[in-house]
Amino acid sequence: MGANVSSSMADDDGPQRPRLGDIPENCVALILTFMDPPDVCKFARLNRAFRAASSADFIWESKLPSNYRFIIEKVLENSDMVEKLGKREIYARLCSPNSFDGGSKEIWLDKSTGGVFLSISSRALRITGIDDRRYWNFISTEESRFQTVAYLQQTWWLEVEGEIEFQFPAGNYSIFIRLHLGRPFKRLGRRVCNLEHVHGWGIKPVKFQLTTSDGQHDVSKCCLDNPGNWVNYHVGNFVVEDPNSLMKIKFSVTQIDCTHTKGGVCVDSVLICPSSVGKEARSLS
Structure with a gap:
């Protein structure tokens, strides 16, 4: 029993193994850029660091189609809002059906590919x-x-x-x-x-x-x-x-x-x- 207590105390005093939450946020964000949007959202639920990193604009800028500003101007009455929204918010909004031309047309992005x-x-x-x-x-x-x-x-x-x-x-x-x-x-x-x-x-x-x-x-x-x-x-x-x-x-x-x-x-x-x-x-x- 004494041996077990001594071993436990030694473990507490010794160096701890690095945890997932110890990874720097900027490193996490770089990793997430190589993932598809659904996987980015899944990893955002792991811990606080991943959740914060998943909101980085440069991650979602790479997922958005090259014409996303053109689309925003079509579907939003106030296109100036694009400057106030984060890229993740823009991606999420465009993944839902957005009507334009008096409701006669709709446009949306594929959630997985951004198509x-x-x-x-x-x-x-x-x-x-x-x-x-x-x-x-x-x-x-x-x-x-x-x-x-x-x-x-x-x-x-x-x-x-x-x-x-x-x-x-x-x-x-x-x-x-x-x-x-x-x-x-x-x-x-x-x-x-x-x-x-x-x-x-x-x-x-x-x-x-x-x-x-x-x-x-x-x-x-x-x-x-x-x-x-x-x-x-x-x-x-x-x-x-x-x-x-x-x-x-x-x-x-x-x-x-x-x-x-x-x-x-x-x-x-x-x-x-x-x-x-x-x-x-x-x-x-």
């Missing part, structure tokens, strides 16, 4: 015949991030067009349009889909295409299918090489073969996202 995602509502698109309620009308639905979609009952000529001028970080991007065959609604709290007007989409393919202000062009065709489910149809890809310049992108979805009518499709929104998302973007809602 830019942009969504354009059906109300911001040019749809041939949208003002004629015999063919088209806007319907409310909780299944859209914009709470409204354009519903086509029947037409001979499908033509949906849109454009946006934006400053994107350098990289590869893809454009998708979110469509739904059938009219979804709720009955007694359960999701129901009315397929009454769905017809004509398996006869001829729909044409998807995009062009950019620097001369890029992409085009593809496919028949609409999978009634009762939202599908992100791939419109095309484009590349941004100069992150400091505005790029104008025009895109369209057409089926103008007038030998048959088609109908029963909902047009929700257009999604622009990093191509690295790949096939996963088809299931984004």
Whole structure:
């Protein structure tokens, strides 16, 4: 017993091993710059030193997209606030959906990568015949991030067009349009889909295409299918090489073969996202 007491006293008087909290805050901050944002937030919960280091501006400056000031000017009414906010606060704010252009568009960052995602509502698109309620009308639905979609009952000529001028970080991007065959609604709290007007989409393919202000062009065709489910149809890809310049992108979805009518499709929104998302973007809602 005496030996144990002596040993304990010797340990107390001897040199102590360094602890995690002994690491200098600036060293911790340098380590955190090499981590993805979710990991930075996890390590911030370890102790006081890590929590303080995780708020360093230079950490989050490296996580923000190169065009974050351009985005802030788009989504904040008072863009001067950017000078008052810390970079971590800016990152957190941009990771939530931020609407602009009267609520017709939304932009947000991927929490893990900082990649830019942009969504354009059906109300911001040019749809041939949208003002004629015999063919088209806007319907409310909780299944859209914009709470409204354009519903086509029947037409001979499908033509949906849109454009946006934006400053994107350098990289590869893809454009998708979110469509739904059938009219979804709720009955007694359960999701129901009315397929009454769905017809004509398996006869001829729909044409998807995009062009950019620097001369890029992409085009593809496919028949609409999978009634009762939202599908992100791939419109095309484009590349941004100069992150400091505005790029104008025009895109369209057409089926103008007038030998048959088609109908029963909902047009929700257009999604622009990093191509690295790949096939996963088809299931984004």
